[in-house]
Amino acid sequence: MNKQPLRERFPNITRVPHHVGIVMDGNGRWAQARGLPRLAGHKAGTDNIRRVLQAATELDIKVLTIYAFSTENWGRPPEEVAGLMNLLGEVIRRETRDLHANGVCIRHSGRLEGIAPHLQRQIQEAVTLTSENRRITLNVAFNYGGRAEIIDALRHIMRDGHAPEAVTEALISQYLYTGGLPDPDLIVRTGGEYRLSNFLIWQAAYAEYYATPTFWPDFDEVELATALEEYSRRDRRFGKVPQPGPGQAAIVSPQ
Numbered sequence: 001m002n003k004q005p006l007r008e009r010f011p012n013i014t015r016v017p018h019h020v021g022i023v024m025d026g027n028g029r030w031a032q033a034r035g036l037p038r039l040a041g042h043k044a045g046t047d048n049i050r051r052v053l054q055a056a057t058e059l060d061i062k063v064l065t066i067y068a069f070s071t072e073n074w075g076r077p078p079e080e081v082a083g084l085m086n087l088l089g090e091v092i093r094r095e096t097r098d099l100h101a102n103g104v105c106i107r108h109s110g111r112l113e114g115i116a117p118h119l120q121r122q123i124q125e126a127v128t129l130t131s132e133n134r135r136i137t138l139n140v141a142f143n144y145g146g147r148a149e150i151i152d153a154l155r156h157i158m159r160d161g162h163a164p165e166a167v168t169e170a171l172i173s174q175y176l177y178t179g180g181l182p183d184p185d186l187i188v189r190t191g192g193e194y195r196l197s198n199f200l201i202w203q204a205a206y207a208e209y210y211a212t213p214t215f216w217p218d219f220d221e222v223e224l225a226t227a228l229e230e231y232s233r234r235d236r237r238f239g240k241v242p243q244p245g246p247g248q249a250a251i252v253s254p255q
């Protein structure tokens, strides 16, 4: 493995996104290409989280949200769903202590309801144990759906008795599973598709989008750095006109 720091190897990374979201797609096709069962792809995909988390930490990304299991994934064959649930339990058991020692704050985004009680407990324990860690936040979207998240937030807002006029973008953001986290700056999708698939649909309103054909188990630190190089080239305007560079006049254009 190349030991040279990533920022030296990739000098074109001039801006590092604070929060990166990843749709980890392509595990099944990765396995199929090797004549392996789909679950072997999910296992390789799970192992890959560690590699990408390490690279994200080195690059000074502060929040990494990974789409591990969507509300729609319950519709997969029962043995695949069971396999993904087992993987979550295994990975929490195996990795939490090490993540904690390395300053990783684990968060969960999604509905706990619907997940087996023993897994709910494991998730909550890992979240509580690591809640004070500040080096990087690993936000695991599990049993997550963006629309369900908005419904849950609105229900919660109403139960808390907020007046309709008090409902603002900031209030809704605060009530989402991701409350307190900044919006993602960059959404990466592996596996070659160009869809959000109900991932962070509120939060990603102004995120840059990056898609790669690489299957998730093969998405390594070089791929992440390449995504950040592309991000560095993007001109983020948030609906406004481009900011003038030094010595340039502002471009005035209609909406």
Ligand code: FPP
Residues within 6 Å of the ligand: 024, 025, 026, 027, 028, 029, 030, 042, 043, 045, 046, 067, 068, 069, 073, 084, 087, 088, 089, 091, 140, 191, 216
């Ligand atoms: C998509 O691959 C991947 C998922 C269903 C979610 C990603 C899951 C993991 C990385 C493993 C589980 C993670 C944890 C934390 C337990 P796909 O099956 O849709 O691939 P395909 O499009 O090639 O079929």
